[in-house]
Amino acid sequence: MDKLKKFLETIPNSKILDVGTGRGSFISLIDQLYKDYEKIVGIDISDASVKMASKYFEGNQKIKIIKADINNCDFPDEHFDLVCLSNSLHHLEDKAKTFQSMERLVKKGGYLLFNEMMKDHLNKLQTSHLLLHHFAAKIDRELGRVHGETYNRLEIVEIVKQYTKFSVIEFWDMEVPKEEMKEEDVIGFSETVDRILSQIQDESIKEKYLEEANEIKEYILQNSVQACTQLLIILNR
Numbered sequence: 001m002d003k004l005k006k007f008l009e010t011i012p013n014s015k016i017l018d019v020g021t022g023r024g025s026f027i028s029l030i031d032q033l034y035k036d037y038e039k040i041v042g043i044d045i046s047d048a049s050v051k052m053a054s055k056y057f058e059g060n061q062k063i064k065i066i067k068a069d070i071n072n073c074d075f076p077d078e079h080f081d082l083v084c085l086s087n088s089l090h091h092l093e094d095k096a097k098t099f100q101s102m103e104r105l106v107k108k109g110g111y112l113l114f115n116e117m118m119k120d121h122l123n124k125l126q127t128s129h130l131l132l133h134h135f136a137a138k139i140d141r142e143l144g145r146v147h148g149e150t151y152n153r154l155e156i157v158e159i160v161k162q163y164t165k166f167s168v169i170e171f172w173d174m175e176v177p178k179e180e181m182k183e184e185d186v187i188g189f190s191e192t193v194d195r196i197l198s199q200i201q202d203e204s205i206k207e208k209y210l211e212e213a214n215e216i217k218e219y220i221l222q223n224s225v226q227a228c229t230q231l232l233i234i235l236n237r
């Protein structure tokens, strides 16, 4: 986190865009590390995400959450000092278009930042997170949503290099908080598997996933949980 903090401190008074903001976890992280920004805008195409993130940040005048599609949004060219995409690379329908749309919004001398969880270099506890995430992606695909498998570290670097015109200036593994999770929290985490499965209404389709769901719950209960390591990449325009 120190490295990210140091980077953010090099762009004081900045305008920041967080694309695919979800519940706003990446905005929260930036806000914890660094307060010297002018504004952070989070955009998402999902009504539910926009509602949740807006509620979470309602007391903060410098953070604004908007429902918008990055590929069809009307921010002026070169409006932001930093444009971020966190844990959303594997959610993109059209990577070439999204990279182009993000790059258009970056000021000259500004930055793009990608933060993406990886499927390799994980310990047993992190594998719980990965298994749950892969299961969620599979169920999303069953329901017709865009949600690919998690990439490995090399794939993330190659995808970013393939689609961008900017220069990669730095990349590193983000530290994962290593505190031991309480037993009741591990149980709560394992129950996420049921919530993911409950999105499927058709019982015959649900049946196909029951065995896998039970195996993942068992793995989580036996091994506990830690967040997957994330790769952070910074590019300069």
Ligand SMILES: C[S@@+](CC[C@H](N)C(=O)[O-])C[C@H]1O[C@@H](n2cnc3c(N)ncnc32)[C@H](O)[C@@H]1O
Pocket (backbone or CB within 6 Å): 019, 020, 021, 022, 023, 024, 025, 026, 043, 044, 045, 046, 049, 068, 069, 070, 071, 085, 086, 087, 088, 091, 092, 093
């Ligand atoms: C995994 S979630 C977000 C995670 C969040 N950024 C974080 O770091 O915790 C991916 C989000 O990307 C959003 N998304 C997908 N395509 C998008 C697009 N074209 N424009 C804006 N948001 C998009 C989805 O609605 C979803 O909320």
